[in-house]
Amino acid sequence: MLAFIEKEAECFLTNRAKEPSFQSFRHFHKNGDRQLFESEYFDRRKRLTTFGLLSYLHPNEFIYIEELENQIWQICQEFTWCLPAHLHMEREGQTYEDYRISQSLHYSIDLFAAETAFTLAEIHHIFQDRLDPFLIEKIKIEIDRRVIAIYLDNGPYEWEEATHNWAAVCAGSIGAAALYLVSDRSVLRSILARVFQTMECYLQGFEEDGACTEGYSYWQYGFGYFLYFLDLYEQATGETSRLLSRDKVHKIAQFQQNIFLSSNFVVNFSDAIPMAKPMLGFSHYLYHKWNDIHLPAREHGQFQIIDHCGRWAPAFRELSWYDSKLPGNNWPEKTVLFDESMIFLSRISIYAFAAKGGHNAEPHNHNDIGHFILLGGNEIFLKDLGAGQYHKDYFNDKRYDFICTSAAGHSIPIINGKFQRDGKEYKAIPLKSDFSKDEDIWQLALEQTYPEPTLLAYNRRFHWKKTAKPRLFLTDVFQFKKQPSSIIESFILEDRSYRLFDDYILFEGEEQSLKFIFDSQLTPIIEQQFFTNHQGEQEGFLRVQFPLVDLEQEIEVIFTLEFC
Template sequence: MIGESKSWFDQVTEKLRIDGKRCAKELYPTLSFDAFRQYQKTGDRKRYEYLYFKRRKRLTTFGLLFYLYPENKRYLHELENAIWYVCNEFTWCLPAHLDPTLEGQSYQDFKQTGNVQYTVDLFACETAFTLAEMITLFEEQLDSFLVEKAKIEVERRVFIPFQNRTQWWETATHNWAAVCGCSIGAAALYLITDRQEKKAMIQRVLQTMEYYLSGFEEDGACVEGYHYWQYGFGYYIYFADLLKRFNDVDLLTNEKIKAIAMLQQRLFLDGTYVVNYSDAEAIAYPRMGFTHYLHHRFSDVHIPTIDFGTKEIVDHCGRWAPAIRELWWFDPSLKGKDWVDEEYVFAYAGIFLSRIDHTAFSVKAGHNYEPHNHNDIGHFILYAHGTVFFRDLGSGQYHQNYFNDHRYQYICNSAEGHSVPIVNGKYQQAGSQFRGAMKEVDQHEERSRITIDLSAAYADHTLIHCSRTFTWHKTDQKKLMVEDRFDFTECPSSVVESFIADDLPFQEYEDKLVLFGKEGHLHLLFDRERVQPSVHRRSFMNHQGKQDYFLHICFVALILTKHVKLSFDMRFVQE
């Protein structure tokens, strides 16, 4: 390999060797009983999952190193031990996903059935796929006893529970369907020798894939966000590739699959900054091998510059399937380019993105009962030259309460943590009945105008009509105009405009607020006779469990009548 491809490969392998040396010096992570029970006692997921994923990282790292350097017996030794430890885990399922009637069965229940029961979750399925692929790939080198042990564990922990019970995720329309179903399908292709048994399992997986794909619209939009697209659709592609090779069945032939495959290039703001509505992160790194594979199947799939791509192919969960395919699918003959200046409208999902000259603007309508939902109708993101001035907070730290009735007490999920109005002291609520509609999308070379009807986003019987209009000026002096209109049956008690900005230095003046970015400023102009501004620095616990700070900018309307109109002018000023 030469040029940029050599640099990519060298960085990837160097990181793997460093990680391998570190892992070899460390004691194998112990999944203690105390850590296992932590979730049930306190709702905390972090302690057990840190140890669990550390094990998976170790397994994948030594699997990759042995693949790259098959003559290195130390890597084989470490890989065999990693497989052995995984085979002897109490469960492959995370405590947060456990069905208490299965792994948590009583002794009396066990006496009646004589079977240890297992929950088939994302990570149990991923583990089955990983072991099935590893023992097939390295069958001649691995100890034969270990190969048989791994086959038995995949059978009893995943295949048998799947065959004996209908799984809830088989009719899901989100990433669970793809990851669980495709992992089981891939493992079955590798390990099941009985033709009828294999056929029955694959048929169930294919039925599940129909549900999964129904979660996308014809334009390819994924309301779960980029990371869950990369995750779920990634596993769909891994299975599709294996099915084509094993059974000569091609799942990638229709236009909808092509549209989904092209989603990556339609979600990036600039560089590695991505549109991150819902439980998504603001920075993302395309998988280059995965992108190359998609490009070979669909030539319209854009190949980004390699600088944007991930070099740490072992992700935070230690997933084998995407990591090994980065090595298999990376094509050194393909050269990448920067993201193309373009505008995209996802009509059903209610998402608009405009990307031009390293600036970007995106807005979301949709509804408040989406997968990984945030209450965010009318919320927007505004970016320029390395700074996300108005941001989406993205995903918080996952916890027991994060996915139950307490979900919207987390500011990153609630309307309070989004750039949306507060009407009569009321925030947007969760539920499919709370929704917005794009009433106007008027696109021109110099400016685009988007109007969203927010009337159904609020549970306020006095609110007759509410709309938000964005006018995005794309000339040399780029700016965004935001105009909100409210019509009431009676004079409202309060209207507050709430904006979520990044944690930036700022200066307040009489009629504007200046946010200082990396390569320029953003001037937020307002009418002080109509609104009273305030800025507060706040924080939340992000997905990595770190304190994440942001600016909460509020404007209280000073003139309240049955008809309220408020407007704001946001201008980029480069240094």
């Protein structure tokens, strides 16, 4: 961790920060692209966090505190701490006449404005004896006028009643900043009451099983800020919040150990990325709170602790919460079913299988009910595309035009030319869950996931045989009012070499191969396709489709996926 921070500092000292331009700020509103402005915005915060950590670790190195002051100064001069994609233009976009009437500047509070307030408040607290007194006062003024005063004078904001990561991050950050800076006890109590109310909303976004349907990285993010705030609250007041005693919060804390496939491969349904690294300091903190938390193997942990957004709060805690005395181990063999969220996972040695039920109105939703992931030899074969590049259209009514969010980008069938639709009414009904040492069976009714009135019933059955070389039997049973016009079984696979035979396709990996067995009457159509992933890079995948033949009112089709 220390080596990473020092390398970042060396780079930053050699290459000066790019000054933000008006054109980059307006780029999103004109073109919908977030990357240009955000790369400059997050670069400043990476520098702030880097020099803040090194000032903490090396208090006698003057260059680090000087660079920290420069980054604080730059951030205090920003037009807004909010990202352009999150701006309420009636605030920052106020006219001169609006300003003359109100005689005040208005600000939006989003994730990053709130995080910036938390960051500067904590840095102020830690370095108040070392920072220039002028800058100390500037920090307090900017946090108050941009966040705390705005929060007190307005609201409720839409994220105060949200049931996803925004609630925890925004409220937790404001609560943390207030604990550091608000000296008026009655004002502080008022802020904390609102923060705790929002935290209740955040917890409502989880089912009792503790699964984060937004994905693992959003669990790290939202649940992280939930606990950062509660930890500071405990330190400031000497009281432990009753939220921590809830069984649901304990289940949420266990999510990490129940969602990894193997090593750094994670179940990446929704807007999640396929590879992730546990935060070791955060994991150690969870273990000290709940001793049944699995400690991940150290070699799989996150050592590049300053993330792509340059967040101070998690980076600082990765250092301060890290416990070198705690050992770590590989993820244990396990079968997990999140009953209410309908996420299934089974880990066996170097193999893993995961499948998804639920509904199509989840946070960061993809139309993916009945979709699944298959891993063998620490390689992904059947895959989830995960998060696409965030763009203006990615979060509006064009969301499902993107392959990674649409039903077309998942391993689920196309029925009479129709795909799954978005909406809470499109949902799976669990039919059977039977798990044992040797095999797991999970069966779902999926007829309600399609806008097809002639579809009477559609059952998808996963039968996972946990032999030395595991096999997955996938059975789809359809029942219609009248003979269907078409059914296409569709699968999404990692882009890899393959060989086609009469009744199977052999997908080749470095250590394992996957034999995809099908009825010899079927003719597969195999296409290489591409999408823009979360990092803005073109990523290839294979789409394998089987148009069914001899269509009747009742149809059963079986595929066998066998490692060899």
